[in-house]
Amino acid sequence: MNPRNEDMTMDPQAERELEALEAALAGKPVDPEHADLAALASELHEMRVAPPEDFAAALDEQASTGFPRRRHSGALLGGIADRMRGAIPRRRLLPALAGATAVVIVGTAVVVSSRGGRGDDQTPTLKSASPPQAAQEQGAPSAGPAAAAPATGEADLGRAESVAPIPPDSGGVPLSGGTGAVPNARNRQIERAAELTLGTEPEQVQDVSGEVFRVVGRHRGLVLSSSVRDGAEGEAGADFLLLIPSSRLSSALADLSALAEVRSRQESTQDITAPFVTARENLRDARAEAEGLLKQLAQADTEAERESVKAQLRIVRGRIAAFRSQVRNLERRADFSRVSLSVVTGDESVVVPSDENQWTIPDALGDAGRILAVAAGVALVTLAVMLPLMLFGAAAWLGHRAYLRRARQAALGG
Amino acid sequence: MEQTLAAPASEAPGAADIAFEQLYRSSRDDVFAYAAGLLRNRSAAEEVTATAFERAFRKRHRFDPRRGNPRAWLFGIARNAALDELRRGKRQAELTEEAQDVDSPSPGHLAEESSRRATVRAALAGLDSRERELVALKFFAGLSNSEIAGLLGVSESNAGTRLHRVITKLREACR
Numbered sequence: 143m144n145p146r147n148e149d150m151t152m153d154p155q156a157e158r159e160l161e162a163l164e165a166a167l168a169g170k171p172v173d174p175e176h177a178d179l180a181a182l183a184s185e186l187h188e189m190r191v192a193p194p195e196d197f198a199a200a201l202d203e204q205a206s207t208g209f210p211r212r213r214h215s216g217a218l219l220g221g222i223a224d225r226m227r228g229a230i231p232r233r234r235l236l237p238a239l240a241g242a243t244a245v246v247i248v249g250t251a252v253v254v255s256s257r258g259g260r261g262d263d264q265t266p267t268l269k270s271a272s273p274p275q276a277a278q279e280q281g282a283p284s285a286g287p288a289a290a291a292p293a294t295g296e297a298d299l300g301r302a303e304s305v306a307p308i309p310p311d312s313g314g315v316p317l318s319g320g321t322g323a324v325p326n327a328r329n330r331q332i333e334r335a336a337e338l339t340l341g342t343e344p345e346q347v348q349d350v351s352g353e354v355f356r357v358v359g360r361h362r363g364l365v366l367s368s369s370v371r372d373g374a375e376g377e378a379g380a381d382f383l384l385l386i387p388s389s390r391l392s393s394a395l396a397d398l399s400a401l402a403e404v405r406s407r408q409e410s411t412q413d414i415t416a417p418f419v420t421a422r423e424n425l426r427d428a429r430a431e432a433e434g435l436l437k438q439l440a441q442a443d444t445e446a447e448r449e450s451v452k453a454q455l456r457i458v459r460g461r462i463a464a465f466r467s468q469v470r471n472l473e474r475r476a477d478f479s480r481v482s483l484s485v486v487t488g489d490e491s492v493v494v495p496s497d498e499n500q501w502t503i504p505d506a507l508g509d510a511g512r513i514l515a516v517a518a519g520v521a522l523v524t525l526a527v528m529l530p531l532m533l534f535g536a537a538a539w540l541g542h543r544a545y546l547r548r549a550r551q552a553a554l555g556g
Numbered sequence: 557m558e559q560t561l562a563a564p565a566s567e568a569p570g571a572a573d574i575a576f577e578q579l580y581r582s583s584r585d586d587v588f589a590y591a592a593g594l595l596r597n598r599s600a601a602e603e604v605t606a607t608a609f610e611r612a613f614r615k616r617h618r619f620d621p622r623r624g625n626p627r628a629w630l631f632g633i634a635r636n637a638a639l640d641e642l643r644r645g646k647r648q649a650e651l652t653e654e655a656q657d658v659d660s661p662s663p664g665h666l667a668e669e670s671s672r673r674a675t676v677r678a679a680l681a682g683l684d685s686r687e688r689e690l691v692a693l694k695f696f697a698g699l700s701n702s703e704i705a706g707l708l709g710v711s712e713s714n715a716g717t718r719l720h721r722v723i724t725k726l727r728e729a730c731r
Contacts, residue, residue, distance in 0.1 A: 152713055156720045160701075163723065167695070182727060185676045186695035193588040197602045201609065205580050208573075209613040550639035554685045 344378035425465035593692030608634035679729035
């Protein structure tokens, strides 16, 4: 049985003797039977050693100055722990820790916000092109409203406003002359697209559709296709496929959004610099090849030789036409934005704010969610790092305490 | 004496310091007497007493009144310091034969000391460390049996029984 937990039953004689001992120490009369016990207690009490006066005075001095730390203050780990506690009092440590945590959270929030925490996505993003777009990107010439395209100066200005990330496959491709320069923001070719859904009453579908044409004309755009349906709520509606000069896309969308209740609005951008540069280089190479063939033709001596060069020239001219078409097509895609507009009736979609530049409550909730997610991630990583260290520290501390307890008991028992 | 070292926030600043000073004033001599009785060395007792109060002062805000009275808490700290000193003293004693100056009266006092006290002193010297600690806690520091029990981590009856055994041993040695 562990002697620390042993519950000893005291015999009556021992109890009486202990009571006599207590009485003697308290200065009370003791039964003559226990006179020797009382005398022993008094003798022991009188043998108590008082602290020397100089020591008592020095200790009093230390007490009055808050016990300044001395050199020898016990075990090594205990001394270190005491020193740390003394150096940083807990009441000061807690506010400091709270402040540090607040700084980390605010810093995280700032970093997340600076990375574009807005709910609306203003930053051009690279999205996978739809099949027709992909086909066009590969260089298949397609008929478009090239003839109706306005002067490109305005479109170029629009391109200059956007800054798109450089895709890995286009980095370092020179725009002209093989200078080796990376296309800068001004020279990048960005294709924009938008989808807009407006909600209105069935009887107002015709009016809204008419306004759509007026807005497109005002912004020098084109209506590629239109379809207007009459009927009851949910059936009536209209669909438009529009081409709007990219430089006026924002203002045109704002005007279109003002025509009716905006149910949904989505915009996307795609960097087409790489295929544009490739097409231009192919065109330049083909032209150089044609010039070479023309020189060969001028120097040809025989008819057979001339016919052979002419045949090659025809092929090269066909390639030049195809490459020129590719370049124009890509220029059009950058200069004009494709807008898909639907006018619906009934409650089909969720209403979204028309002005994308406003920071709204849903935006704030989205931002808050992102910040919390990042903060939770940071906390999780910190925990993953700290937890093993804390467990190790706790194990070391418990081990030290157990060792100390055993060592102290051993000091008594030895 | 019921004291508390942990001052509520509404109290004036320094209330814990005032309570600690009261504890210091009432316990300084008792702590020294306990350390001297256990270690039988004045300079070691001085070191233990100073260390105990220094540690207690640093920990005064962590005192929890629900776990015992301030005096018992202070003696817990003093006991740990004394046992650490005892360990160190034993290590040193293995290298140098250190005199136990508390048990040995000075030549001036030797003549005045009664034969009865000399007998008791000799009996005390025959006790082992555990027994001597019980005597120091009971007769030198003036702790009650329940305080001693709390300090040693045993039941009160167990502490009483141990104390009775030591007293019986001393009585027999003094006959």
